[in-house]
Amino acid sequence: MLAYLIRRLIAVVIMVLVVLLATFTVFFMLPKWAGQDIAVLFAGKASGAEQVEGIRTKLGLDQPLLVQFWDFVRAIPMGRDYANGTDVTHCPAPCFGYSFRTEEPVWTTLKDALPVTGALAAGACVLWLAAGVATGVLSALKRGSLWDRAAMIAALGGVSLPIFFTGMVAMGIFVHSLGWVHIEDNLSTDDSIGVWFQTLLLPWIVLALLNAAMYARLTRATMLEVLGEDYIRTARAKGLGERVVITRHALRSAMTPILTVFGLDLGVLLGGAVLTESTFNLPGLGLAAVQAISSKDLPVILGVTLFAALAIAVANLVVDLLYAVIDPRVRLA
């Protein structure tokens, strides 16, 4: 088990390095190859040539690419000093660089956005996992029944309806017409739990609806497959009650594929639920990314991208470990 853990950890480290290289290439090398000067982007078009050169030295853009990459990677755990002769700016660890626009460390933007995205993801995933798996199991057990058909049609609808539609409709009804919930516009850590809950309730439900639909279909399909396995028949032949057969024998096997997808989904979500956050105007990572993209704020885009990739890597690591807990055969692999 320990060897398995170490192997998985090494895999994650390698993956993160690859992601770093890829993002660095996309954000620093491609513009350069395309004839764009990053120092100009940073300084703004109105700046003079001297200013641009100053920024170039300060950000180390005049260094060889490998050195630039090394500085970039090292800054994340160690922090970095941007120096231009006398003008020294310290970027504390974890340093993802400075925003072109706000001139603040990217980490500050990420740090403020993280709790919102985290809370959104956590609440939604609990909801969709519970609703999706329960619906899927019931559908599988009542295959072909009215319940099954209704649930699967609803699930198809849930999968097909985009969040900006369901989100808008939900807001229109529950916030504006009925006034049941109040959505705080600029959610921050200073707000009370009650405000967070009210603001996030609709996004949770809307996001959960979309995913629950997919999980219901996935759970139904895997449950039907597992229920046809020989070992389920063995469990019944032992005289186990149907409830035990379903939960302890069938559902446990069905959890493996569900968990795989869940890890990926959670990882993606932690990198920012762009549509949900935009629809509900939640200041999370997704919204930060959208704003950064529309203002060409490269370091922030890069920071969000990196963080999203990290979130997926870590979520996958956790899933891999859970996998080994669930399935003893994985521990050997």
Place this chain on the structure above:
Amino acid sequence: MTDIGKSGAAVGEPVAQGSPAPTAFLEVRDLKVHFPTDDGLVKSVDGLSFQLEKGKTLGIVGESGSGKSVTSLGIMGLHTAGQYGKRKAQLSGEIWLDGQELLSADPDEVRKLRGREMSMIFQDPLSALHPYYSIGQQIVEAYRVHHDVDKKTARRRAVEMLDRVGIPQPDKRVDSYPHEFSGGMRQRAMIAMALVNNPELLIADEPTTALDVTVQAQILDLIRDLQKEFGSAVIIITHDLGVVAELADDILVMYGGRCVERGPAESVFYEPRHPYTWGLLGSMPRLDREQTDRLIPVKGSPPSLINIPSGCAFNPRCPYADLPKDNVTRTVRPELAEVGSRHWAACHMTQEQRERIWTEEIAPKL
């Protein structure tokens, strides 16, 4: 039925439905298992009757799709347990186990019998064991469903059973997972699990088919030894006549969901009275036979269970279908008729015809 008590026979005469509770330990009367499908009603088992006493072994043989496994699952009540969806198996007839009729019994009562009074070994022990639970956990679970004991006691029992079925270092291997066992060990573990509650009836559904030949013999020996020790009744289901030759007291040959011949193993082997049984014997490889002759396969394929041929279900494949007069093989379904002591066969040919064909044409080639 008179000689059953004396000889401990497994097979009895056909009994009319609705007769009083039988004296035999297991008695199946006119069992029918039908499955509705889009293409029509699949009559997997269509009127099967037999009896089995404690301590005796009945071998049920036949091709794939002859209804062997469906019969065994029917006895275990596994066609109705956990049937989700609309298409439910339709069962009729009577299954008497130790004086209790199972088909009309409360499903939960039958569930309590499963694993305790009657248990089952399956063909492929790898897929029949849950891959996520250790062998010990699975045996402990089987024991604790029927016994109100703590986990420690149940675990001791599991180790004891693993030891009994010949698994080395049972106190260590009890924590192993199925994938860590070899095929033969898995089947041993499966047997340990099936016998953990000392069942009176053990059904082995092709217990050696998925195992390699050297292990097959060990598993068969084990089943025989354990049967002697526990005194249970055993039904062994197989398409391998070699297996039943080794184990069975009586043999029941199934074709198209019905019994075509049954009787004491000796009689069925040495004086078979049904052309299908001849076919099975001819297609069995034997070491004691000279290698001059090839195996003689039964021509054609098993009948569709939706449109079972009228008359004798075997008639399209039977080389002697034209011997009886008036095309009777294709119009009238033959009933089981006594052809020897406790030996029945369902064939339209006369006794003399069959005796002559067997002794002159079939037996010399075997």
